[in-house]
Amino acid sequence: MKIKSVLMMLSAAVFMMACDKDENGSKTVDFAGRYNGYTLASCNYFQNMISADETVVLTKNTDGTASVSFTSATWGTFTITDAQATVNGDLCTLSGSGQTQMGMGGSTSAYDCTFTAEIKSQTDARMEFSIPAVMGGMTLTFQTGEAPADLLLAGTYEGYTDADCAMFQDRYTDGESVKLTANGDGTLKVVFESASWGTFTVESATATKEGEEYVFTGSGSVAMGMGDSTSNYDFTLSGRTNAAKDDFSIAFNVPAVMGGLTITLLPGTAPATEE
DSSP: OHHHHHHHHHHHHHHHHTTOOOTTSOOOOOOOEEEEEEEEEEOSSOSOEEEEEEEEEEEEOTTSOEEEEEEETTTEEEEEEEEEEEEETTEEEEEEEEEEEEEETTEEEEEEEEEEEEEEETTEEEEEEEETTSTTSEEEEEEESOOOHHHHHOEEEEEEEEEEOSSOSOEEEEEEEEEEEEOSSSOEEEEEEETTTEEEEEEEEEEEEETTEEEEEEEEEEEEEETTEEEEEEEEEEEEEOTTSSSEEEEEEETTSTTSEEEEEEESOOOOOOO
């Protein structure tokens, strides 16, 4: 009976280290596998810089610890060989330390990093990599699932505008830009300041993913006119972009101006026109 009791205690210890639940038949938490999601990077110089389509691979070692492998095209390669695993109900937690190779332009250096994770399943997990010696202390937070559209779309889009209306077509202007800022509630603030067309502001544009593209829509009012004489006109916004934000179209439509004026920001420089 004593031998049997000791064996049962050892089995229970291994059971807990492997992040398995109790023996009552309820769902277990097994951390081994590939986790797909996105990262948010923060340091002294920026906050919540997002990278989509990231993958973290966790492997269970024979002693119940976890090996962590994370290779990011943006942030480098992270390796933790023996993260400790514990379980509390449906939640598995991991913690450990290792190294990352980070750098720029092909030149990389090794930095110490720490790792923590909270895992409910392979589709519901949050992990954190902390690198104290980089940029005054950098933290990468990995979250499973699709990257939030508002955070992914935030940034400044630069290119040229193509203006069309009932009176003219293809009036191009180089050196234009539109700025998108995440409001923190899933919506975006969109600002287009143009010396040619005025200032367009959408306080709360909606953003969603459709297939491989992201779309955003909204409305606002713009002051337009000649000289010091301006009037306010309602406009609508419709935009689309890929995740890399290098293939986009952002259009502002003002129905009451010039028989319907549409100004579209596109990437690159304006096409050449005949003299």
